[in-house]
Amino acid sequence: MSEEEEALKMEALLRWAAHIGISDAPSSNSSSSIPSSSCLGHSLLVSHFPLAGGRGLAAARDLRKGNLLLRVPKAALLTNQRVLQDENLAYCMKKHPNLSSSQKLTICLLAEVANARGSWWYPYLVMLPLSYDTLPNFHEFEIHALQVEDAIWVSEKAAVKATSEWKEGLLVMQEMGLKPQLLSFRSWLWASSTVSSRALHIPWDDAGCLCPVGDLFNYAAPDDKLCAEESLFEGKDEKQFTEQANSHALRLTDGGYEEESTSYCFYAKRNYKKGEQVLLSYGTYSNLDLLEHYGFLLTSNPNDKAFLQLDAAVNISKTWPKDCLYLQPDGKPSFGLLCALRLGETPMNRRRAVGRLAFSGFLLSNENEVLVMKKLAKHCCQLLEELPTTMKDDASLLLAIGKIRNQIVLFDVPESLFYHEEVGGFLRANGMEKERLMDGSLSAKVLRSVERWRLAVQWRLCYKEILSNCISYCSMVVGQIS
Secondary structure (H helix, E strand, O other): OOHHHHHHHHHHHHHHHHHOOOEOOOOHHHHHHOOOOOOOOOOEEEEEEOOOOEEEEEEOOOEOOOOEEEEEEHHHOEOHHHHOOOHHHHHHHHOOOOOOHHHHHHHHHHHHHHHHHHOOOHHHHOOOOOOOOOHHHOOHHHHHOOOOHHHHHHHHHHHHHHHHHHHHHHHHHHHHOOOHHHHOHHHHHHHHHHHHHHOEEEOOEEEEEEOOOHHHOEEOOOOOOOOOOHHHHOOOOHHHHHHHHHHHHHHHOOEEEEOOOOEEEEEOOOOEOOOOEOEEOOOOOOHHHHHHHOOOOOOOOOOOOEEOOOOOOOOHHHOOOHHHOEEOOOOOEOHHHHHHHHHHOOOHHHHHHHHHHHHOOOOOOHHHHHHHHHHHHHHHHHHHHHOOOOHHHHHHHHHHHHHHHOOOOOOOOOHHHHHOHHHHHHHHHOOOOHHHHHOOOOOHHHHHHHHHHHHHHHHHHHHHHHHHHHHHHHHHHHHHHO
């Protein structure tokens, strides 16, 4: 779609949104002051942020923390409940009770796409992205470009799940009489990725809803960290921590459905200056989570994690689940990882005596702490050495991929780069010669693969940076004790 076509479709979307009651005015009484040609203009404006998510929403005026930014009435939300008011669709769906809520919403979305201009949400549907970069969309080369075993496993699992859910939903879609092109796995992947990356929470359906205009906000990680940190874990068992974490998560999102106004409402979590991009927090996600469900990542993510595998001798009695054993972005070990390592370096006959101290987050001894830090640093060094590329390699590769993505002729990129094993793998995966890569004329399909490749390299670089930060942190702690 050209920029001119996109602008016209955006105007049509905002005009339609205003007509059905979507508004960025602080109250329904003031909505009359907004031109009928747009639902925006009082608090928000559509803008473009090339270095921060692309198209997004900017502050139309100075905004204060707590200001109501946008109100989307329930009738505007694309939900299972709303689409299944169609008796034929509802009848077909009831014959397949084992489908998940997300599968049902995916099918409902495809049904609305099939209605084309006859769909009530047509102005919204034509503005949805044509493709996504979530992990289920990654091909084999792009998956293995992640390099880290856990990330590859998550990606392969996501791909298998997408295929399985499509096969489960295929029969009901055939019974609904959807066109052949909408029955394909490619169409399912598009629709399920739309649901995964854009659906917002609603209390009456686990699948959530698609929220016109409300999904134009770009993401910002919350300032608070919902992690297994000392302040959250100290003196709490696993059940207590889970309850506190779930309660805390409710405060990390910037919007929600409100029964009182029967609308989805969005609020400013901080002050914004006029023209500044207004960002939305979906909650706390690691970069792998963001990549899996939303198709992007943050180069500086306060909630990122590098998970570590501990052998049974260290993680005694499997006290800590795997998702508690990780490094934080600054390299510091999580509370669970530190406890496991401290007890792992304690003689067997002493573990029971010092267990309470360890689970309360206390240092067991200087000697124990030095052993822990040295072992952790050694483990991180080994992980970095086992990976195929260094951080320096990845940084250089990202620069080249950026030029390829932006269709810049690669005159100043070293010729040796094109003999790099990974670049060769990309060329083979896309059936290309290196000359084609260098001349800056790539198809849209290849450019999508380039973008997923870039995301994979960026993810693994962030992972390696965490390992490197951990090595530095361990060295600092050992130096302080010594």
